[in-house]
Amino acid sequence: MKGVKPPFLIMHGSKDTLVSPEQSAKLFRMLKKNGDNAEYVLVEGAEHGDKTWYQPIIINRVVEWFTKNLGAPIKTAPQQQNPNANL
Numbered sequence: 001m002k003g004v005k006p007p008f009l010i011m012h013g014s015k016d017t018l019v020s021p022e023q024s025a026k027l028f029r030m031l032k033k034n035g036d037n038a039e040y041v042l043v044e045g046a047e048h049g050d051k052t053w054y055q056p057i058i059i060n061r062v063v064e065w066f067t068k069n070l071g072a073p074i075k076t077a078p079q080q081q082n083p084n085a086n087l
Contacts, residue, residue: 007069008038009062013046013053039065 008031012024021042028040041061046052 005036008036009041009065009069010038011041011043011058011062013048013050014042014044015046016048018048037069 008028010024010028012019012021014021025040025042028038031038043052043058052058
């Protein structure tokens, strides 16, 4: 993966029994060693895809990361509705 330059957000649950959190930690260390922009978040108590991932604190953390790394959403003009859409 050397030379890959997109930012990486790696999030892993500390109680994940399907995939070891060490796998994500290892990926993070490799990315940092290669100079890539990477952030690692170990979510305490989270399992693999359980309800913890859908809590506002986690969702907000992801949105903050995207805003920081990719910029704020671009506002677009409202789409005109098709007058024939409901026919």
